[in-house]
Amino acid sequence: MTETALAAKLKARIRCDGPMSVADYVAACLYDPEHGYYRRRAAIGAAGDFVTAPEISQVFGEIIGLWSAVVWEQMGSPSRFNLVELGPGRGTLMRDALRAARVVPGFRAALAVHLVDSNATLRAVQAETLADAGVPLTFHEDINVLGSAQHVPEGPTLVIANEFLDALPISQLIYSAGAWHTRLVALDEERGAFSYQPGSERAPEPSALPTDRAPRDGDILETCASHAAVAYVLARRAALAPFAALFIDYGHAATGFGDTLQGVAGQSHVSPFHAPAETDLSAQVDFQQFADACCGVGLVVDGPVPQAEFLGRLGIVERASRLMSANPERAAEIEASVLRLIAPTGMGSRFLAIGVRSPSGATLPGLER
Ligand code: SAH
Numbered sequence: 525m526t527e528t529a530l531a532a533k534l535k536a537r538i539r540c541d542g543p544m545s546v547a548d549y550v551a552a553c554l555y556d557p558e559h560g561y562y563r564r565r566a567a568i569g570a571a572g573d574f575v576t577a578p579e580i581s582q583v584f585g586e587i588i589g590l591w592s593a594v595v596w597e598q599m600g601s602p603s604r605f606n607l608v609e610l611g612p613g614r615g616t617l618m619r620d621a622l623r624a625a626r627v628v629p630g631f632r633a634a635l636a637v638h639l640v641d642s643n644a645t646l647r648a649v650q651a652e653t654l655a656d657a658g659v660p661l662t663f664h665e666d667i668n669v670l671g672s673a674q675h676v677p678e679g680p681t682l683v684i685a686n687e688f689l690d691a692l693p694i695s696q697l698i699y700s701a702g703a704w705h706t707r708l709v710a711l712d713e714e715r716g717a718f719s720y721q722p723g724s725e726r727a728p729e730p731s732a733l734p735t736d737r738a739p740r741d742g743d744i745l746e747t748c749a750s751h752a753a754v755a756y757v758l759a760r761r762a763a764l765a766p767f768a769a770l771f772i773d774y775g776h777a778a779t780g781f782g783d784t785l786q787g788v789a790g791q792s793h794v795s796p797f798h799a800p801a802e803t804d805l806s807a808q809v810d811f812q813q814f815a816d817a818c819c820g821v822g823l824v825v826d827g828p829v830p831q832a833e834f835l836g837r838l839g840i841v842e843r844a845s846r847l848m849s850a851n852p853e854r855a856a857e858i859e860a861s862v863l864r865l866i867a868p869t870g871m872g873s874r875f876l877a878i879g880v881r882s883p884s885g886a887t888l889p890g891l892e893r
Pocket of ligand 1: 562576577578579610611612613614617640641642643646665666667685686687688691692
């Protein structure tokens, strides 16, 4: 195992303060001000640690751009419209979305685009990718800007986010001796390595449990306080004006038992303890818990539906065919990349799309259950 500067720092912290929660460990790996993975690395894309849907095919962003224009029309084609992207990565999705949405008269003229990303390196990449976008761009670091009209002006707002929720730190509980305990990251001094252990105190009874069976010893349950915080900030935005949001991510529609925390480095899966701060850590999104958090603050949820179904309903196959006819020399590559997004045994079913909106709004297109 590679001993990174952050690994040394976390081991010293455990020696001094005792084991830390999985949530604290993940938060340190991702957001440590000095070393955190999402503070400095630009790890997305073919040469990075992982490849996301907008990096696989331009059609993904194009479809979301056209979808955004339809939502704008549903809201009455307002003359000013905030389009906010959470965790835009390299800015590829937004670039493709804005290009495709040129065909909808009035939409681009209404737009103020806001990009929220905690990673300064990626914010610079986004500025470069979108330099010729021809719409006003504002960059933000923290999602809390959405909650007030000071940073993102009042007015109809649409939020889009691909692979954002999976990046937020999860907590884990482990069932042992008839009760739930916080799962901790400890130090195995003999091996000098991180290891898991259950906390000695009983944790409070979790608010969401799988309904298919009772917990057994060793079962793990994941929760995400940050998802509840996202729901809260969306509700504050929805209190200001008509509001809708689209989240696409990998995960499951119903709460289940299991450890889904994973490390990814150089496009391979590694232990979450591998090279802290140089490994991307993410977990499957529990869409049931996220939906419950949104409903709990007065928002309405549409979906989730599998990515293949969402993109299929919005005409991804037709769009890909047109693009293939217009670019015969790239036809094979276009087809292969689009098939990857909708593969029934791959991204098409492992990724889900969910809509969140003001109760007064219409059901979001493509997300009817
Ligand atoms: N949406 C992009 C990138 C996904 S990776 C794509 O599909 O390619 C996750 C993105 O979220 C990265 O850009 C990362 O810097 C950003 N991010 C992670 N945690 C964040 C947080 N708490 N607040 C804002 N942005 C965050």
